[in-house]
Amino acid sequence: MLQKLEDIAIEAGNLISQYRSAGPNISRKSDGSPVTDADEAAEELILRELQKLAPSVAVIAEESVSAGVIDIAPKSTVFLVDPLDGTKEFISGKPDYTVNICLVEDGRPKLGVVFAPARGELFSGDGSSAYRCRLGQDRSVTERARIRTSCSSGRLTAVASASHANAETRDFLGKLPIERTISVGSSLKFCLVAAADAHIYPRFGRTMQWDTAAGDAVLRSAGGSTLSWDGKEMEYGVWRSETNAFDNPYFVSYGGGVDELRQLLALGVGGRPDCIVAAK
Numbered sequence: 437m438l439q440k441l442e443d444i445a446i447e448a449g450n451l452i453s454q455y456r457s458a459g460p461n462i463s464r465k466s467d468g469s470p471v472t473d474a475d476e477a478a479e480e481l482i483l484r485e486l487q488k489l490a491p492s493v494a495v496i497a498e499e500s501v502s503a504g505v506i507d508i509a510p511k512s513t514v515f516l517v518d519p520l521d522g523t524k525e526f527i528s529g530k531p532d533y534t535v536n537i538c539l540v541e542d543g544r545p546k547l548g549v550v551f552a553p554a555r556g557e558l559f560s561g562d563g564s565s566a567y568r569c570r571l572g573q574d575r576s577v578t579e580r581a582r583i584r585t586s587c588s589s590g591r592l593t594a595v596a597s598a599s600h601a602n603a604e605t606r607d608f609l610g611k612l613p614i615e616r617t618i619s620v621g622s623s624l625k626f627c628l629v630a631a632a633d634a635h636i637y638p639r640f641g642r643t644m645q646w647d648t649a650a651g652d653a654v655l656r657s658a659g660g661s662t663l664s665w666d667g668k669e670m671e672y673g674v675w676r677s678e679t680n681a682f683d684n685p686y687f688v689s690y691g692g693g694v695d696e697l698r699q700l701l702a703l704g705v706g707g708r709p710d711c712i713v714a715a716k
Contacts, residue, residue: 438547438562442549445550450575451481452477452526456554472527474526486517493513493539497646516646517538534552535550536549536649537650545649547561547653548651550627552624561653561655564657566582566657566659567581568581568631583658587690590613591614594638597641605639609638612703618633626654629655635690638689639689645673645682648687659691661690662687665687667701
């Protein structure tokens with residue numbers, strides 16, 4: 437199935453590229469965030485292809501949820517889809533936007549695909565192995581390399597959001613042995629940690645489950661881990677009644693294991709080590 441999800445993501449990315457070349461039409465959602473006709477067309481394509489591939493599996497997709505098409509009943513298996521993650525980067529002409537497709541089972545990301553059309557690069561993970569693929573001019577995969585995370589025992593390279601940096605993130609990183617910070621948009625942040633181009637990715641701001649599930653699947657498949665700020669494992673496909681949304685808690689992703697990440701959380705969160713210990 438991973439290969440088929442890769443094919444769907446590439447097809448959606450090619451469609452997005454066509455809209456980018458023509459100049460996308462931009463509108464605003466009810467929450468004020470931008471959306472383009474490329475987002476909507478890509479989601480329509482992905483939903484159609486997932487229905488063919490796995491008709492019995494429900495899909496939680498960003499634009500459908502924004503349009504009020506919401507099924508909050510709990511499900512053991514679900515697809516999470518962000519047809520165009522990094523819409524702001526897409527609109528501004530930057531290359532850091534992606535197509536995200538993830539198969540979630542029992543709350544955990546199992547299969548994930550992150551395709552960056554403007555970079556000609558695709559990342560995927562099947563739970564045990566993760567891959568970085570290069571695409572040629574004909575949009576077919578020309579290189580496929582297995583990737584693994586790196587858990588540095590010394591200075592760390594952090595990756596942070598290009599559009600959502602805040603004081604909480606800077607404070608957290610300031611308590612860790614950070615040597616340098618890379619700024620990049622979309623779910624590519626997870627992929628840089630998965631490929632050992634960075635070691636840690638903190639996010640102390642609102643994100644949605646379709647933003648992160650595919651990248652998290654790639655990271656976990658490469659040997660990394662993601663925990664909420666209080667040391668608990670991230671859950672996906674879950675409607676959060678307290679916020680009436682499919683949002684995430686604040687989280688940190690890391691190129692090492694869960695126990696090592698909890699130690700870093702205890703250092704970075706500061707004053708809350710009891711939460712980290714209690715979550716084990």
